[in-house]
Amino acid sequence: MTDERPGAQAWVAGRSTLAELRSAAQECRGCELYRDATQAVVGDGPVDAMLMVIGEQPGDQEDLAGEPFVGPAGRLLDNALGKAGIDPASVFRTNVVKHFRFSGTRGKQRIHKSPSRVHVAACGPWLVAELDLVRPQGVVLLGGTAGKAVYGPGFRVGETRGTLQQWPSESSAAPAHSDPAVIGADYQPPQWVLPTTHPSAVLRSRQREEDLAQLVSDLSVAAAALDPGGN
Numbered sequence: 001m002t003d004e005r006p007g008a009q010a011w012v013a014g015r016s017t018l019a020e021l022r023s024a025a026q027e028c029r030g031c032e033l034y035r036d037a038t039q040a041v042v043g044d045g046p047v048d049a050m051l052m053v054i055g056e057q058p059g060d061q062e063d064l065a066g067e068p069f070v071g072p073a074g075r076l077l078d079n080a081l082g083k084a085g086i087d088p089a090s091v092f093r094t095n096v097v098k099h100f101r102f103s104g105t106r107g108k109q110r111i112h113k114s115p116s117r118v119h120v121a122a123c124g125p126w127l128v129a130e131l132d133l134v135r136p137q138g139v140v141l142l143g144g145t146a147g148k149a150v151y152g153p154g155f156r157v158g159e160t161r162g163t164l165q166q167w168p169s170e171s172s173a174a175p176a177h178s179d180p181a182v183i184g185a186d187y188q189p190p191q192w193v194l195p196t197t198h199p200s201a202v203l204r205s206r207q208r209e210e211d212l213a214q215l216v217s218d219l220s221v222a223a224a225a226l227d228p229g230g231n
Ligand code: URA
Pocket: 055, 056, 057, 058, 059, 062, 067, 068, 069, 070, 071, 073, 074, 094, 095, 200
């Protein structure tokens, strides 16, 4: 972290409810991405969800609405979750970076670019606080940015997609794990992680039907792993 990009820690510290996290994130100056975004978009869904789905960053519509996954990628995700036998309303959905990274306009459309490692690292404490709040049994990682946030820069979606992985003992979000202002002492990480492709990649794909079927098949593995009798 640098003076200009101190990380979100100071804004996250001491917040424990979702409403507190949501309003505190509006003040966050942990990195420069707040400047061009409309608002911070934190996670949404039941705080007792068994499953947390983690994407990259809010898109254009999410930035305007203040809610994650309300645009085309979110609709595709909901459709895929439903086909895999998971009620989309039962899932807590969030992103590794909470502000839209603006990179220009194309006609009326506002274009974003992927957040870089420094933004993911700066924003990590929000994700850690969400994990502490929800304590999901399992986590689905959508795409490379979410995967790298948890497993580091060597992560490749194609290597592990659709297979159950363990939450790593070290991750980019790990430094905050040791800060009692951000995370409870009794925190337990998710029992499993399922990497898969990002729904935006399916939307862009030339073989959309096949890629959607593959996403649904990956999510079915998560559906089967969810244990209603577990935490
Ligand atoms: N893509 C994401 O990764 N997250 C959103 O919230 C919307 C689109």
